[in-house]
Amino acid sequence: MMGIPEDQLKTWAKQGSVQGSSETYNLVKETLEEDVAPYHGKDVSVLLQGSYGNDTNIIGESDVDIVIRLKDCWQSDLSELNEEQETAYKEAYSNATYGHVEFRKDVLTVLRNEYGKGVEDGNKAIYVPPSDARRATDVVAAIQFRRYFKFNGLQDQSYAEGICFYDKAGTRIANYPKQHSENMTKRHQDSNEWLKPMVRIIKNARTKMVNDEALEAGIAPSYFLEGLLYNAPLECFGTNYNTSLQKVLQWMYDTEDDTKWVTANEQYYLLRDGYATCWPTGNYATFKNAIIKLWNDW
Template identity: 30%
Template sequence: MVTEEQLAGWTGPSSATEQDKQELTERMIREAISAHEAFKGFSFSIYAKGSYANNTNVKTESDVDIVVECEEVVYWEEVSPSEGGHPASDAYEGVWTPEYLREQISAALSAKFPGAVTSGTTAFQITSNTSRVDADVVPCFTFREYFPSGYYRQGTKLFKVGGGTIDNYPKLQLNNGRAKNTRTNSYYKKTVRILKRLEGILVDKGLADEQASYLLECLVYNCPDEYFLRSTWRAVMQACLADIYNYTMRPEPTEDSDRWLEGNGVKYLFHFTQKWDRASVHKFANAAWNYMEFE
């Protein structure tokens, strides 16, 4: 049985040494972008996203994800094109195309990290060394989703190499996670770390398939706030695992309000476009429940 003391030990973030390496990696990426001549005089936002930014990372996932958002161009869509919502504007005619953005980010990173940069279909990967961790650098543009009232929800739009785009909301995820952590007296993020470490043990023992770190964070995010205020970590984990198990045992709800969302509060957690499905999560929750020896 996993004891209360073990669970308490799993609540902490990655080690101070790993955190120092993560911070150095982020700082070096910022320096690379700031020093590159092509970016000077233009509006860019550079920020961390994912487990590192959300402070839910554990030792096994010490890499960092850094967004380089070009704010010179704003891509937009309307939730209801027939009702509108986007104000009249002129088409962008500047230099910052998706191809040019990738080209310049590649040049900036290669100058700072010679021989350590490779390009994937979405992000640039920077390999680690003794002083820094692995990093993904995501090139994207500002994206706004307009409602008929004129209100918009802001995120990012990424153009994949070879075609296709991905809309995401990293700042919403970060803000929502912080808000939930505040509401739960900081127990939300500690619970995420427990689940991630539990998943690592289950995978190492061959008791469960590997689950995406982001998925685990979102599963815990969907658990009611009151679960995290229970008196013991075993009670917290029992409530959360039961909720995940029971939700994934049923078909996807037909009512939108009953469906679980990603931590950004926008995208459905279970959708045909996701890399995971309800059945695999249900199987994982069952394995976690049994390993914890809950009744």
């Protein structure tokens, strides 16, 4: 069997250290939850997400992703409600006086007061630089997001609960980290625990291609790579890593209609152009061609 040797894939499959990320998470969480925070007393929770939260972090991956979520207010997607239900929803709820804009400013203030001027207000997240006892951290200040399926009153409503936040351009980004984590864990179990090591292999392959200048950085974010492997048929996994990767790549190559693939949270399609929550189709095609070439030329 050709392709990338099993020994290399075994190395790539290993999970990176979690001790440093756990310590970082606890330190930043403690800061965000201080009694002096302007939002103290509101319904706020701090969550670890991203690669460390989903056990797909690789060796050498250092950034820790944290979400601080305000649940006292929310934004909604009402597109699936009929006119009568939408009217009922708007009559039931009023606009919040403390929303995402105010909350993000307060979170930024708390982090700068604790960690200094090195804290940067980024496009989507607030960047906290590393120190001796803390890894680099991206903190997303988010509020609750509700995607409604039904609203006939407060006692008869149905929605998927996620989070949302805004980038600097004012684009709303809605996501569902709880569903993502739960679905990835279930799929991992269904695959006899092959899924997450395979995600780490794919991520390490991406890193090698970027380092070798065979793939542009940013083409294949980890979130979308997790979504890609989430859609792979269970029969792709097993026997050994070489066989599993070969089957995954063959599945990617053979699939004629990938438009029905979904993100791991199952709230969005994985491949679409023009959506912040989807992987641009051209970027996926570039990644697919690059990793197949990596396999063939090894």
